[in-house]
Amino acid sequence: MVEIGFELEDLPYGSEPLSLDVPDFNGCTSCFATSFYECKKIQEISLRKKRLLRYILNQFKPHIYVIEWAAGRYDCGCRYQLGIRGYEEDGIVDMDFDDGSIIPLFYITKEMVVQQWEGKKWEKKVVEN
Template sequence: MARNLLKNPNGEENMEYWELTENGGDEWRVEEMPGDCGHAFTDDATTKYFTTSFELCLKKQLIDLLAEGYSSEELDNQPAVHVEDWYCGRTDCGCVYQLTVCLLDENKEVIQEFTPESVTLDPDTDDCSWKQITHTFSEYGPGVRFISFEHGGQDTKYWQGWFGVRVTGSSVTIDL
C-alpha cells in the first residue's frame, strides 16, 4: 500500500505540519470525534478532526517529493497521484468546504490543478455526515517535484465558535 505523504492528516498532532493560509474567525482547532452535533466517522481508528470557524479557514501542506525519497526519473514517469479527503458539517449549522491540490514543478509553478466546486452542506436539506472526495492525477507530463494540498471552509451562519466544516482523513499517495 502506498504511504500517505501528508503528515498529521487527522489532527493527532494538533496543527503540526500545517501552514495556516487563512485563519479567520475563531481560527482552526482540533476536536475529538464525533464532536458537538457531529457524526461518527467511517473508521473507528480516526478519533480527531480539524474544524473551522465563521470566517474562512484554510490550511496547506507542501510536499517535497525529492525529500520524500522519490527520484526525478520516477516522477518524470508520471506515476498516478491519488488524493483523498473527508469532510462533514454539524447537524445544527451549515458549512462550506473547499479543496485545491496542485502538482508543482521545481520552481513551484503549477503543472496541473484539481479544484472542485465548493460544497455547501445544509442540515435542513442534507444529513451533513462524513463525505469523501477523491481525485487521481495522471498523464500530467514530466517535471513534478512538489504537491500542494490545501483545504478548509467556514460556517454559513457566521456563528462565533467552531461551527464550520470539519475535515479529516486527508491523504496524498503515489503509485510507482
C-alpha cells in the first residue's frame, strides 16, 4: 500500500470518534488523516501469480466489492474519492494516454464532497461492479 500525505491518528481529531458498534472498524479507534493538500492511498492487488484466484474471477465473474469509511473535519470542507480499476493481465491495452499511462479495462468511482462545518460524521463508501 502506498500512502502519500497521510498521518495516522490514534483518535480522530476534527471528526467524530470511530464507533465501537460498527463491525467494519474491528474495534479500532485510529484512522488515516490527511493534510490540507491532496493525499493519495493506493493499494494494488496483482493477480498475475495467483492462478486459482484468476481462474475464479474469469470463470465465475464474482462482484468486486470495496468499502471504506470517510469523514471530513468539522472546520473545513473536503473532497473524497474511492475508486477501483481493472487492467489486462499483462498491463497492456490497445490505447494509452499521451503521457504513457495505461487505460484501465474498467474504472468505478464514488465521490463525497463535504462542505465546511458539515464534515465530522463518518460515512460508508461502497464501490462495486
